[in-house]
Amino acid sequence: MQYGVIMAGGAGTRLWPLSRGNRPKQLLPVVQGKSLLRLSYDRLRGVLPAERIFVCTGAAFGPQVLENLPELPKENLLGEPMGRDTANAVGFSAAVLRQRDKDAVAAIVTADHVIEPIENFQSALRTAFDVTDEHPNMLVTFGILPSHGHTGLGYVHRGEPLRLKRDTGTAYRVLGFKEKPDKPTADRYVESGRYYWNSGMFVWRCDTVLAELATHLPLAHRGLTRIADAWDTARRDAVLQEVYPTLPKISIDYAVMEPASQGKGRAQVAVVEMPVQWLDVGSWPALAETLRTDEHSNAVECNACVFVDSDDNIIVSEDPEHLISTIGINDMIIVHTRDATLVCPKGEAQRVKELVGKVKEKFGNKYQ
Amino acid sequence: MQYGVIMAGGAGTRLWPLSRGNRPKQLLPVVQGKSLLRLSYDRLRGVLPAERIFVCTGAAFGPQVLENLPELPKENLLGEPMGRDTANAVGFSAAVLRQRDKDAVAAIVTADHVIEPIENFQSALRTAFDVTDEHPNMLVTFGILPSHGHTGLGYVHRGEPLRLKRDTGTAYRVLGFKEKPDKPTADRYVESGRYYWNSGMFVWRCDTVLAELATHLPLAHRGLTRIADAWDTARRDAVLQEVYPTLPKISIDYAVMEPASQGKGRAQVAVVEMPVQWLDVGSWPALAETLRTDEHSNAVECNACVFVDSDDNIIVSEDPEHLISTIGINDMIIVHTRDATLVCPKGEAQRVKELVGKVKEKFGNKYQ
Numbered sequence: 001m002q003y004g005v006i007m008a009g010g011a012g013t014r015l016w017p018l019s020r021g022n023r024p025k026q027l028l029p030v031v032q033g034k035s036l037l038r039l040s041y042d043r044l045r046g047v048l049p050a051e052r053i054f055v056c057t058g059a060a061f062g063p064q065v066l067e068n069l070p071e072l073p074k075e076n077l078l079g080e081p082m083g084r085d086t087a088n089a090v091g092f093s094a095a096v097l098r099q100r101d102k103d104a105v106a107a108i109v110t111a112d113h114v115i116e117p118i119e120n121f122q123s124a125l126r127t128a129f130d131v132t133d134e135h136p137n138m139l140v141t142f143g144i145l146p147s148h149g150h151t152g153l154g155y156v157h158r159g160e161p162l163r164l165k166r167d168t169g170t171a172y173r174v175l176g177f178k179e180k181p182d183k184p185t186a187d188r189y190v191e192s193g194r195y196y197w198n199s200g201m202f203v204w205r206c207d208t209v210l211a212e213l214a215t216h217l218p219l220a221h222r223g224l225t226r227i228a229d230a231w232d233t234a235r236r237d238a239v240l241q242e243v244y245p246t247l248p249k250i251s252i253d254y255a256v257m258e259p260a261s262q263g264k265g266r267a268q269v270a271v272v273e274m275p276v277q278w279l280d281v282g283s284w285p286a287l288a289e290t291l292r293t294d295e296h297s298n299a300v301e302c303n304a305c306v307f308v309d310s311d312d313n314i315i316v317s318e319d320p321e322h323l324i325s326t327i328g329i330n331d332m333i334i335v336h337t338r339d340a341t342l343v344c345p346k347g348e349a350q351r352v353k354e355l356v357g358k359v360k361e362k363f364g365n366k367y368q
Numbered sequence: 369m370q371y372g373v374i375m376a377g378g379a380g381t382r383l384w385p386l387s388r389g390n391r392p393k394q395l396l397p398v399v400q401g402k403s404l405l406r407l408s409y410d411r412l413r414g415v416l417p418a419e420r421i422f423v424c425t426g427a428a429f430g431p432q433v434l435e436n437l438p439e440l441p442k443e444n445l446l447g448e449p450m451g452r453d454t455a456n457a458v459g460f461s462a463a464v465l466r467q468r469d470k471d472a473v474a475a476i477v478t479a480d481h482v483i484e485p486i487e488n489f490q491s492a493l494r495t496a497f498d499v500t501d502e503h504p505n506m507l508v509t510f511g512i513l514p515s516h517g518h519t520g521l522g523y524v525h526r527g528e529p530l531r532l533k534r535d536t537g538t539a540y541r542v543l544g545f546k547e548k549p550d551k552p553t554a555d556r557y558v559e560s561g562r563y564y565w566n567s568g569m570f571v572w573r574c575d576t577v578l579a580e581l582a583t584h585l586p587l588a589h590r591g592l593t594r595i596a597d598a599w600d601t602a603r604r605d606a607v608l609q610e611v612y613p614t615l616p617k618i619s620i621d622y623a624v625m626e627p628a629s630q631g632k633g634r635a636q637v638a639v640v641e642m643p644v645q646w647l648d649v650g651s652w653p654a655l656a657e658t659l660r661t662d663e664h665s666n667a668v669e670c671n672a673c674v675f676v677d678s679d680d681n682i683i684v685s686e687d688p689e690h691l692i693s694t695i696g697i698n699d700m701i702i703v704h705t706r707d708a709t710l711v712c713p714k715g716e717a718q719r720v721k722e723l724v725g726k727v728k729e730k731f732g733n734k735y736q
Contacts (some may be wrong), residue, residue: 017693306727308719323735325385325727327712327719332697334711343702343711344695351676351695359674359693367691 001052001101002129004044005093008037008057008065008111009083014283014349016356017340018316021368024057026111027064030281030301031290037068040111046122048107054078054097056089081240084247087255090202091213091220095228098206105132106209108202114279114290124274127169128203131270134164139212139260140171140203143196143271144278149186154179154198154253156271174261174269177253196271197278198253208267212256215265220255223247284333284349288314302336314346340367369420369469370497372412373461376405376425376433376479377451381721382651385708386684389736392425394479395432398649398669399658405436408479414490416475422446424461427608449608452615455623458570459581459588463596466574473500474577476570482647482658492642495537496571499638502532507580507628508539508571511564511639512646517554522547522566522621524639542629542637545621564639565646570620576635580624583633588623591615652701652717656682670704682714708735 008026019025026036037055044053051073055065059079066072078093090108097104107125115121128140143156158172177198181189189195202209214221223243230239261269281287288299296311303320307313310326317324317336324336333349335342342352359367376394387393394404405423412421419441423433427447434440446461458476465472475493483489496508511524526540545566549557557563570577582589591611598607629637649655656667664679671688675681678694685692685704692704701717703710710720727735 017691304731306723306730308723308726309716321707323385323708323727323731325708325710325723327710327723328716329700329711329713332711334709336709339689340691340693341702341704341709342693342695343697343700345697348677348696355674355676355693355695358676359691362674363672363691 001103002048002105002107003097003101004048004053004107004109005078005090005097006037006040006044006053006055006109006111007086007089008040008055008061009080009089013353013356015281015287016352016359017337017342017367018318018335021365022060023064024061025282027061027068030287031114035068036111036114036281037065039114040109041069041072043115043118043121044107044109044125046118047125051076054093056080056093058083079240081244084244085249086200086252087213087217087250088220088224088244088247090209090252091217091224092227094204094206094209094213095224096231098210099228099231102207104206105129106202106204106206108204110200112200112280112282114277114281116277116279120276121274123169124272124276125203127164127171128272130164130166130168131162131171131272132203132205132208134166135162135268135270136205137208137267138162138204138270139209139257139267140270140272141174141257142199142201142274144199145273145275146190146195146197147277149181149183149188149190150197151180151183151186155181155186155189155195156198158194158196158271158273162270169272171270171272174271176261177258196273199274199278202252203272204267209256212260212265212267216259217248217250217255220247220250284314284316284335284352285346287316291316312346369471370416370473370475371465371469372416372421372475372477373446373458373465374405374408374412374421374423374477374479375454375457376408376423376429377448377457381724382717383649383655384720384724384727385703385705385710385735386686389733390428391432392429393650395429395436398655399482403436404479404482404649405433407482408477409437409440411483411486411489412475412477412493414486415493419444422461422465424448424457426451447608449612452612453617454568454620455581455585455618456588456592456612456615458577458620459585459592460595462572462574462577462581463592464599466578467596467599470575472574473497474570474572474574476572478568480568480648480650482645482649484645484647488644489642491537492640492644493571495532495539496640498532498534498536499530499539499640500571500573500576502534503530503636503638504573505576505635506530506572506638507577507625507635508638508640509542509625510567510569510642511540512567513641513643514558514563514565515645517549517551517556517558518565519548519551519554523549523554523557523563524566526562526564526639526641530638537640539638539640542639544629545626564641566621567642567646568621570625571640572635577624580628580633580635584627585616585618585623588615588618652682652684652703652720653714655684659684680714 015025054076056078155178157175159175162171260267291299298313302317304323306325308327314333331346383393422444424446523546525543527543530539628635659667667682670685672691674693676695682701699714
């Protein structure tokens with residue numbers, strides 16, 4: 001059976017003060033009143049029934065996830081006691097699904113981006129499921145058609161097309177993964193037409209990815225198997241609490257995908273092209289691209305506001321009664337929440353994380 | 369007897385969003401936790417006993433004034449039902465004091481400035497009282513020694529020294545009042561050493577200023593006399609409400625001081641030099657000069673704040689729990705109150721009034 005697992009774990013410091021340690025960005029209603037989690041869920045629902053969609057998140061965020069997605073069965077919440085990077089997050093879901101359904105195929109999707117058109121996402125997902133049907137040992141990743149030579153993303157180098165019996169779309173063998181390149185390299189990648197942005201989304205048979213974990217990261221495999229064995233028993237929480245801290249912290253890319261793409265292990269790697277607009281909303285300028293703009297090119301998510309001679313700003317306020325007013329400012333970010341306000345030029349947005357560190361130094365966890 | 373009357377009527381739009389229609393700037397704790405009204409009261413208290421200090425303000429602000437000055441006798445509150453400009457505000461106090469004490473001499477002082485050193489203010493006040501003692505028909509104004517050619521203030525042109533028996537200080541006859549000059553003229557005034565900034569503060573016998581009002585503004589004189597006659601009766605409020613709206617709206621400068629300085633009427637005009645630092649705190653940049661500055665020249669009145677690479681800003685927040693954080697901003701004003709935030713460059717501070725007008729257009733009285 002086919003399943004969907006939404007990864008919704010990140011803290012999203014770069015969207016502070018809206019996102020907080022206890023209010024991850026995926027759960028915030030940042031896109032026309034909808035959360036990224038809700039958008040991700042709705043995308044999956046076009047392909048999978050509700051009972052086969054899971055959410056993997058920090059255990060502490062469980063109640064917020066259920067509030068965001070009232071239709072999510074409580075049993076479909078995979079709560080990590082703590083973050084142990086993506087190898088364990090995806091391994092956790094694979095182990096639990098495999099325990100219930102030995103032929104489980106999982107689509108691992110993120111909730112960090114706005115993806116449009118949804119139809120292209122969904123058809124790529126269907127193609128990837130077809131690939132695992134015909135090639136059970138294939139780890140399928142998704143390649144976003146790059147719009148420009150982005151230096152902040154990883155790239156997937158595609159090789160020959162994969163022969164598929166069903167003519168539902170095209171998949172390619174993967175020649176390799178490339179870390180964040182410098183600008184000339186990134187531009188060369190895009191010009192070549194043979195590189196995709198690495199989406200961090202996957203489709204695979206759970207037994208296939210677990211076998212690779214067993215090969216490359218046996219410690220994690222053993223731990224996750226113990227968790228899966230205890231999952232439908234009274235010992236679930238005790239085992240989770242005991243095992244999770246012992247799992248080696250590593251990304252699935254380093255642990256499995258890269259070695260597999262180099263022929264180490266038994267699995268192979270394919271990429272399905274996903275021709276979508278892929279908006280990372282993990283920083284204020286990025287998020288701003290999803291907001292409505294007024295006639296002065298201000299990206300605005302603010303109920304009460306008055307701007308005088310102010311252009312090209314990003315103004316976000318979560319309190320509908322609080323008035324945000326400006327005179328003569330340009331290219332600024334103003335974010336107002338009930339207990340904190342941020343003012344900084346757009347050009348300094350990448351330093352929000354540094355600021356949050358200083359806030360922590362000065363005030364401890366008060367505004368985290 | 370000598371009395372003090374503090375004028376505390378202005379709305380102070382330029383300090384929005386801290387000052388509001390129902391929270392005039394004189395009542396805000398803007399200077400090291402003290403209000404301008406409190407500072408003005410404390411200055412007078414060095415010269416006059418508490419029972420002879422009055423406050424003239426909008427009737428609606430009475431409770432706030434009494435909260436600010438718990439030692440003010442309730443009877444010493446002169447509440448105007450509405451603002452009718454300074455001719456009536458000072459005439460109102462003169463009429464009420466004259467009704468109780470036919471020899472009443474009033475010092476009319478403002479609460480718009482921080483004045484230092486206080487001793488120089490107090491000694492100028494004593495000199496002015498002496499002037500009215502020896503010259504009962506003299507309207508005494510105070511001239512601030514100008515520190516520079518300010519184009520936003522009126523100037524007093526001084527003439528010959530006035531002979532005084534008591535050697536407590538120097539007063540001069542006034543040759544004329546000058547409206548806000550252009551910059552070359554203002555500089556010339558300062559260089560000449562014969563011009564003062566017009567302080568808008570006065571000392572006069574109440575009967576003298578009332579006689580001038582009778583000459584130059586008989587309608588106001590008649591109305592104010594009716595109010596004074598009804599003051600210690602049950603009809604006080606009814607007469608106030610009936611008469612006040614009918615008073616002609618005009619400043620005391622236009623109505624009395626200028627004509628008197630030109631020899632029209634029976635009174636004469638003198639000026640007592642007040643060698644003080646005279647900080648108008650009626651705008652954000654001006655108020656900032658009274659605030660503490662941090663090591664990056666930020667003027668800060670904010671309990672919780674974190675600034676990264678931010679210099680020469682003005683940051684004011686009235687909510688001690690709300691965090692104000694900035695990255696890489698310079699020469700900006702950020703003011704945060706519970707229901708409104710203002711962000712604008714220092715250079716745009718004079719446009720706050722315009723902004724407040726736009727806020728009113730959009731939201732009516734909500735943030736006024």
